[in-house]
Amino acid sequence: MDDAAVEQEPVEEIAPPPPPRRIAYRHRLPTRVWHWLNAITVFVMIMSGLMILNAHPRLYWGQYGANFDHAWLNFGQRPFPGWATIPSGYNLAAARIWHFAFAWVLVIGLLAFLATSLWNRHVQRDLAPTPDELAPSHVWQDIKEHARLHFPTGDAALRYNILQKISYVAVIFVLLPLMILTGLAMSPSIDAAWPWLVDVTGGRQSARSIHFIIAAAILAFIIVHLVMVVLAGPINEIWSMIGGRFRVPPERSEV
Amino acid sequence: MISRRRFVATGASGLLLGGCDKLDRNPEFKGLLRSAEGLTMRSQRLIGDRNDLAREFSEADLSPIFRSNGTSKPDTPDYARHLSENFANWRIIVDGLVARPLSIPIQMLRSLPHRTQITRHDCVEGWSAIGKWHGVQLSRLLDAAGLSTRAKYIVFHCVDRFGTWPYYESIDLIDAFHPQTILAWGMNGHLLPVPNGAPLRLRVERQLGYKHAKYIQRIQAVESLSEVYRGKGGYWEDSTDYQWYAGI
Numbered sequence A: 001m002d003d004a005a006v007e008q009e010p011v012e013e014i015a016p017p018p019p020p021r022r023i024a025y026r027h028r029l030p031t032r033v034w035h036w037l038n039a040i041t042v043f044v045m046i047m048s049g050l051m052i053l054n055a056h057p058r059l060y061w062g063q064y065g066a067n068f069d070h071a072w073l074n075f076g077q078r079p080f081p082g083w084a085t086i087p088s089g090y091n092l093a094a095a096r097i098w099h100f101a102f103a104w105v106l107v108i109g110l111l112a113f114l115a116t117s118l119w120n121r122h123v124q125r126d127l128a129p130t131p132d133e134l135a136p137s138h139v140w141q142d143i144k145e146h147a148r149l150h151f152p153t154g155d156a157a158l159r160y161n162i163l164q165k166i167s168y169v170a171v172i173f174v175l176l177p178l179m180i181l182t183g184l185a186m187s188p189s190i191d192a193a194w195p196w197l198v199d200v201t202g203g204r205q206s207a208r209s210i211h212f213i214i215a216a217a218i219l220a221f222i223i224v225h226l227v228m229v230v231l232a233g234p235i236n237e238i239w240s241m242i243g244g245r246f247r248v249p250p251e252r253s254e255v
Numbered sequence B: 001m002i003s004r005r006r007f008v009a010t011g012a013s014g015l016l017l018g019g020c021d022k023l024d025r026n027p028e029f030k031g032l033l034r035s036a037e038g039l040t041m042r043s044q045r046l047i048g049d050r051n052d053l054a055r056e057f058s059e060a061d062l063s064p065i066f067r068s069n070g071t072s073k074p075d076t077p078d079y080a081r082h083l084s085e086n087f088a089n090w091r092i093i094v095d096g097l098v099a100r101p102l103s104i105p106i107q108m109l110r111s112l113p114h115r116t117q118i119t120r121h122d123c124v125e126g127w128s129a130i131g132k133w134h135g136v137q138l139s140r141l142l143d144a145a146g147l148s149t150r151a152k153y154i155v156f157h158c159v160d161r162f163g164t165w166p167y168y169e170s171i172d173l174i175d176a177f178h179p180q181t182i183l184a185w186g187m188n189g190h191l192l193p194v195p196n197g198a199p200l201r202l203r204v205e206r207q208l209g210y211k212h213a214k215y216i217q218r219i220q221a222v223e224s225l226s227e228v229y230r231g232k233g234g235y236w237e238d239s240t241d242y243q244w245y246a247g248i
Helices: A003-008 A029-055 A092-119 A122-127 A136-147 A154-158 A162-185 A188-193 A195-201 A204-232 A234-243 B004-025 B027-047 B077-084 B106-111 B138-145 B235-240
Strands: A023-025 A245-247 B091-096 B102-105 B115-122 B128-137 B153-162 B165-172 B182-187 B201-203 B216-222
Touching: A029 A092, A029 A204, A029 A234, A092 A122, A092 A162, A092 B027, A122 A162, A136 A162, A162 A188, A162 A195, A162 A204, A188 A195, A188 B027, A195 A204, A204 A234, A234 A245, B004 B027, B077 B153, B091 B106, B091 B138, B102 B106, B102 B138, B106 B182, B128 B138, B138 B182, B138 B216, B165 B235
Parallel strands: B091 B216
Antiparallel strands: A023 A245, B091 B102, B115 B128, B128 B182, B153 B165, B153 B216, B182 B201
């Protein structure tokens, strides 16, 4: 055994000084699989969804809403360009085929991820914020750190910070379930089977509006997420989401 | 020649989109995506009861203007004549896999016991409108005609045409015998207006708008949809690949 191999061994040392290039296991397999499955699925859903919206690019509140009714948002004729839609040329039927096939991937993927992550305690251990973290002073501290582009180093980089926890919990437990439920609330068949669903959304056209607003929120999350990956070191971040292993940034004091 | 800069600029989105468009044209991949339609239909049928009713609204919920879609007036000479006669000689044929084929004058159909329902019409494009419909339950006609046990689908033949192809639609027996599935001859307290399908249209309340065939002249019971026109169960299904099951 040569010395270099021993040097590279990813050991979790607590005692100082830490090795200069510490490698740590950061993302478990279910997290990584779900992440990349979603990277594809959410893009297909947003792009095929924009094509579906191209067919009637007006949004309403309440049960009904059509051309003669008041629209709270009106995009004009066929507003979403080919680069933003699936397929790129106007085709409502094809967009629906994509949307309702990948909807199954989204639903089954989310349920499987939730079941696995409750089972392996990823939710309880990594995602759930602690009361200390939720203290306004701590959250404010983290916002300031982010604004200065001071990202966590050392062991702190292996845990989600509070802003990450809040946004991941919001996406996994609020936005994605609401996306699915408002989608189902637009189905005339589901509305007959589960009338409460369309009632809680405030009507079918309200469900459609909320569906759009949440899609916009998810898109905003993706943009911020990608910016953060780039700022935090894209190669290390992306590599850790592929292979699970992460090169831990050294503590700032040593830099 | 494509400049290098332009090549790089369009490269990123082009790669992704070109890929999706290529997949969209790939029959095997499209077939895989399409298989979700059966899964959706079976799941929706599983979670709901076959007789679950679509929400019925009150007069106060009616859309001020109920827009129409698709054909607003069939342009055949035959239809023009019927319209000039106020549809006095319009008859509805019920045939196919039935024991007693029927030919019912529209006036007789209007005199049969009818159902009034205020329901929401959901277009595949995304809009919704609430209207009040008056009509005969389809099950009543199918029972009168004596549906064969071989019959699996009910096909609605319409007089409006898209180019050379006539409009038609089809539903299975679960939807055909649903209590809210009616042949509507009236809307919002009046006889059905021409843009909404005069003199007779289908209401199949748990499905999207294109399933609600207008200008119906013939109702045919069949065992398989493959023998009807281009085989996919409806004009839009045949021509542009809309889903036959339009519950979502």
